[in-house]
Amino acid sequence: xxxxxxxxxxxxxxxxxxxxxxxxxxxxxxxxxxxxxxxxxxxxxxxxxxxxxxxxxxxxxxxxxxxxxxxxxxxxxxxxxxxxxxxxxxxxxxxxxxxxxxxxxxxxxxxxxxxxxxxxxxxxxxxxxxxxxxxxxxxxxxxxxxxxxxxxxxxxxxxxxxxxxxxxxxxxxxxxxxxxxxxxxxxxxxxxxxxxxxxxxxxxxxxxxxxxxxxxxxxxxxxxxxxxxxxxxxxxxxxxxxxxxxxxxxxxxxxxxxxxxxxxxxxx
Amino acid sequence: xxxxxxxxxxxxxxxxxxxxxxxxxxxxxxxxxxxxxxxxxxxxxxxxxxxxxxxxxxxxxxxxxxxxxxxxxxxxxxxxxxxxxxxxxxxxxxxxxxxxxxxxxxxxxxxxxxxxxxxxxxxxxxxxxxxxxxxxxxxxxxxxxxxxxxxxxxxxxxxxxxxxxxxxxxxxxxxxxxxxxxxxxxxxxxxxxxxxxxxxxxxxxxxxxxxxxxxxxxxxxxxxxxxxxxxxxxxxxxxxxxxxxxxxxxxxxxxxxxxx
Numbered sequence: 001x002x003x004x005x006x007x008x009x010x011x012x013x014x015x016x017x018x019x020x021x022x023x024x025x026x027x028x029x030x031x032x033x034x035x036x037x038x039x040x041x042x043x044x045x046x047x048x049x050x051x052x053x054x055x056x057x058x059x060x061x062x063x064x065x066x067x068x069x070x071x072x073x074x075x076x077x078x079x080x081x082x083x084x085x086x087x088x089x090x091x092x093x094x095x096x097x098x099x100x101x102x103x104x105x106x107x108x109x110x111x112x113x114x115x116x117x118x119x120x121x122x123x124x125x126x127x128x129x130x131x132x133x134x135x136x137x138x139x140x141x142x143x144x145x146x147x148x149x150x151x152x153x154x155x156x157x158x159x160x161x162x163x164x165x166x167x168x169x170x171x172x173x174x175x176x177x178x179x180x181x182x183x184x185x186x187x188x189x190x191x192x193x194x195x196x197x198x199x200x201x202x203x204x205x206x207x208x209x210x211x212x213x214x215x216x217x218x219x220x221x222x223x224x225x226x227x228x229x230x231x232x233x234x235x236x237x238x239x240x241x242x243x244x245x246x247x248x249x250x251x252x253x254x255x256x257x258x259x260x261x262x263x264x265x266x267x268x
Numbered sequence: 269x270x271x272x273x274x275x276x277x278x279x280x281x282x283x284x285x286x287x288x289x290x291x292x293x294x295x296x297x298x299x300x301x302x303x304x305x306x307x308x309x310x311x312x313x314x315x316x317x318x319x320x321x322x323x324x325x326x327x328x329x330x331x332x333x334x335x336x337x338x339x340x341x342x343x344x345x346x347x348x349x350x351x352x353x354x355x356x357x358x359x360x361x362x363x364x365x366x367x368x369x370x371x372x373x374x375x376x377x378x379x380x381x382x383x384x385x386x387x388x389x390x391x392x393x394x395x396x397x398x399x400x401x402x403x404x405x406x407x408x409x410x411x412x413x414x415x416x417x418x419x420x421x422x423x424x425x426x427x428x429x430x431x432x433x434x435x436x437x438x439x440x441x442x443x444x445x446x447x448x449x450x451x452x453x454x455x456x457x458x459x460x461x462x463x464x465x466x467x468x469x470x471x472x473x474x475x476x477x478x479x480x481x482x483x484x485x486x487x488x489x490x491x492x493x494x495x496x497x498x499x500x501x502x503x504x505x506x507x508x509x510x511x512x513x514x515x516x517x518x519x520x521x522x523x524x525x526x527x528x
Contacts, residue, residue, distance in 0.1 A: 073423065075419065075422070075423070091424060091425050094423070096420070096423055098416060100416055102414075102416045102417055102419075102420055104417060104435070104438070104439075105520045105521075106438045106439075106441065106519070106520055115420070115424075116424050118434075119421065119424035119425070119426045119430065119434075120424060120425075147519045147520065149519070149520055149521055
């Protein structure tokens with residue numbers, strides 16, 4: 001009943017993959033599907049992500065974008081198909097960033113960013129130094145001692161991003177990280193995110209409901225069509241540069257239209 | 269400051285109004301003092317007996333505060349342990365609930381048998397009445413820990429103990445504060461009821477004993493005075509717990525900064 005889509009490695013060659021960093025994890029998703037009870041949450045998805053590639057996942061709400069992301073992160077089991085990695089990921093290799101930020105309200109910014117290292121058993125001095133370093137790199141120094149409630153929504157998301165990056169992950173899983181923010185803040189954070197991900201060399205999978213955001217950030221856009229979502233051939237994004245100027249260009253609009261078409265079931 | 273004043277003013281005005289109506293009604297209707305003394309008569313009796321009442325109030329305050337302290341420690345400990353294990357919870361929570369249903373007056377004599385007359389028994393009585401809301405709210409707080417935060421701990425493969433100590437316990441602090449506020453009022457009730465049965469020890473009569481003794485002497489004015497003073501003890505205890513709670517949660521809920 002489910003159509004098989006994405007003919008595998010072919011798309012890897014089609015995609016305009018950014019220079020694959022040695023650090024990134026490759027992902028191979030084959031016929032992945034997820035059911036909760038009798039309900040299909042993710043219809044069928046196949047996708048190969050090259051090490052260091054940035055893939056955005058778009059689709060109808062309720063189509064299983066987040067489900068796919070969580071399955072990649074090992075947070076829920078597949079009902080069918082497989083997800084494998086170029087190397088078995090260790091506990092520090094996957095960084096998650098969620099829309100709600102999910103900071104611990106009783107911890108300072110610094111202690112929140114240090115949390116993943118703390119849970120991995122890194123000694124106190126070392127983990128605090130690493131957290132402070134990550135905050136500096138994100139130009140967040142000066143807020144180390146603040147509590148999450150004292151930060152604006154945009155700042156909270158940047159702290160959550162710092163926490164996701166503090167273990168130097170080889171795979172970043174981003175679940176609508178800026179979905180709750182206003183357009184202006186979101187655009188600014190998109191650019192910052194892109195810089196950070198490129199600098200880290202990590203592979204990134206971003207779930208978003210914004211086609212513009214997906215096209216601006218990703219090397220390829222993976223479309224889950226329908227409910228439950230069925231994976232479509234990824235749309236390669238061949239933007240010459242990623243700056244605010246590009247967002248108003250004709251080519252950017254064309255790429256968005258192509259993703260939109262794939263979403264609605266037109267010819268890709 | 270002005271906001272605080274504004275929130276205190278209406279209840280204060282209402283209280284003064286009630287007392288005034290009471291005073292006027294008692295005088296106008298000629299209600300006998302042994303049935304309902306006028307507020308002025310209560311105040312007068314309290315002033316005449318001030319040293320005995322003050323000593324009694326201190327005694328009741330010690331029993332209530334001590335009982336509350338025990339209740340909060342025991343409630344948080346038991347609640348967080350039960351919250352850590354579904355099986356323990358299934359086994360012991362119904363027992364705790366059953367324990368809660370036992371009327372204190374019925375077990376107060378047992379406390380006398382075990383702990384003797386006096387402060388130890390009344391403190392225990394206060395603790396017994398106050399422990400359940402703390403236990404129940406701690407348990408609720410643990411179980412109500414944000415699943416999103418739980419997932420962060422799961423992603424980083426935190427163990428059961430680590431999750432308990434670093435996530436569930438701090439996450440249940442707001443619930444513990446709420447439960448402790450409820451417990452503060454109950455502790456005073458427990459202490460006074462305990463004093464009815466087991467209060468007589470030494471020369472000092474705690475407020476509960478003042479109530480029963482004054483009742484036998486038909487000194488309704490002193491009964492009212494003791495009741496009012498025990499309410500004051502509850503009020504102060506509630507205030508202390510509320511302030512401690514506010515201090516511990518202040519940084520969680522600070523207003524959002526104006527940034528980026």
